[in-house]
Amino acid sequence: MTTTIPTTAEAVPVGPGLSMFDPIFIGIDEFGQPVYLDVIYRNLLTAGEPGGGKSGLINNICGHAALCDNTRLVLFDAKLVELGPWRDLADAFIGPDIDQGIDVLRRLLVVATNRYAWLLANRRRKLADGDGMSVIVTIIDELAMFSTVLGTKAQQEEFSTLLRGLVSLGRACGMPVVAATQRPSWDIIPASLRDLFGYRAAFRCTSLNSSNIILGQGWAEQGYTASDISPTNQGAAYLLAEGGVPRRIKAAYLTDTDIYNIADYAAWTRRPTISTPTVNPTEWEMAA
Amino acid sequence: MSKSSPRRFAGRSTGTVTVIEAKVHRSSARNARMAFILTAVIVGLLAAVVAASSIHPILAVIVGALIGVPTGGLVWLLVRIWPVIRLLWWWTPETILGVVLLTAWVQLANHTPTVVTLIVVALVVGVPAAIRPVRRQVVAWGWCLVVRHRLRVCFAQFIIANQSGSLPLILWARPTPVGERVWVYLRPGLSAKDLEGRLDKIAVTCHASTVLIERASENNAAYLRFDIKRREVLTAHVGSPLVDVIDPTAPVSASPLTVPTALDLPDIDMPTVTLPTQGKPAGKKPAATTTANGSKPAASSASSVEDDDTSDWI
Ligand SMILES: Nc1ncnc2c1ncn2[C@@H]1O[C@H](COP(=O)(O)OP(=O)(O)OP(=O)(O)O)[C@@H](O)[C@H]1O
């Protein structure tokens, strides 16, 4: 891996000790209380109009994952800039290239299958914190680019199918998926894929119908509609997660400087495993 | 007036309000009488039975009556003055606060010269008024006191409760960043669903922007939480705690990127118009359009798309 990290850095950075099994801070609710999300055992779909704040929310999760111990990132971003800052930390960073994307998804699916075989051999059904197995977080910004724009129709369909496999398999084996798209209607994302996402975040929409597509049928009629979010209040959303009723939240926002600072720091703390993966065990042996 | 007529007219005219009041009063008097009789009889009998084990039965009956009748009288009194006790209870925090403040003032005035008194008062009043966080806290707790009374007004004025007119128990309240949160214990005759339809009216009565109701307990439907909102926090800018756990002086890490030079439209020639790494340059556009418009090319009007979106969910 090509990195320009100065190998002569004297200080030994200490990771902040976060874990993907910790709840992730994503913002505040309408009472000013912090909102945390357990992404590890759930998949999150964020949607809403362009400029609603989807990438902002996704970057929070990405930043948390980057600072986590024993966590791998697989990033899909056809727009490059939203998840680009994390590209050196990620095990795979897919730009506007659907072939690469399909390859990575295939690899992920094999990992998922192998993990279930491992779980079976260990008489378990779900990965837990102490297993020492890495958490592989797949984050996709602008899902629609991969499912409708890039590549041929066959490739797009294959992408959707593979992703559906990952979303349905990944949950219990520590491979959650976080995806963002502008409008998750059937012509953009197959309903069979969309319905597998357990958590939904609806950023501003222009119509009740769009909000219903994101949160689920019937919520708008009960007064939970993302169309009543003011267009100037970017980052406000309805979050459907624990509790079963959509909550109004305001996503935390990382500025570009914050994102690059976190990415640099995360790269620094992850340095030993990134540059030479064998350093860690020998270091431990020396210490022992 | 027949027993059921007031209730039948309850929703139609304003005059019936007084009728309901009258009915509540009458039932209060009757309740007191019933309580007197019941208590007197039960306590009297019990006392008589206990006394009969050591004295003559007839004497025991007399002793029973002597004990039962005064006890019944006490209970009668309690039931009769119950509305007053309830009112006192509602105003307990304010009463205690008033008594404490007044006592402090009187003690201060009696034991210190006027100048010192004035200085102390100026400090006690002025410091919280001048320091913003303290002032906010005081005002927030003040609203908590107010809001309990406003909620009671809601229940008493327009949320029809049960026949005996018992109001929900308004427990404690505490400030939140957007307003107040009040815990309420419903009495028989009301449910969270009944209240949900009247949230706008409750908000008006509480001088708030909106009110939300949530169950405070998974196991008890009577235990509710009222969230009263007076301020909007969702427009605030929220920072992330991740910024605090990192060291911003970490060395810059960036893998080299190949930056394209064709950054303007004339830089790109006609035949090479492709999205980066796209499967079929020519065949892509039609493919994308067909997908976007859906596989039903003929009748894909806006309404049919919406239908499909919704039918999608079923
Ligand atoms: N939580 C937030 N708080 C404050 N401002 C925000 C927040 N989230 C987003 N914004 C503002 O909104 C702008 C657009 O946000 P973002 O890029 O996340 O939108 P998006 O939904 O990803 O849009 P697109 O669909 O075009 O990718 C940001 O540049 C930022 O200025």
Ligand SMILES: [Mg+2]
């Ligand atoms: Mg975006």
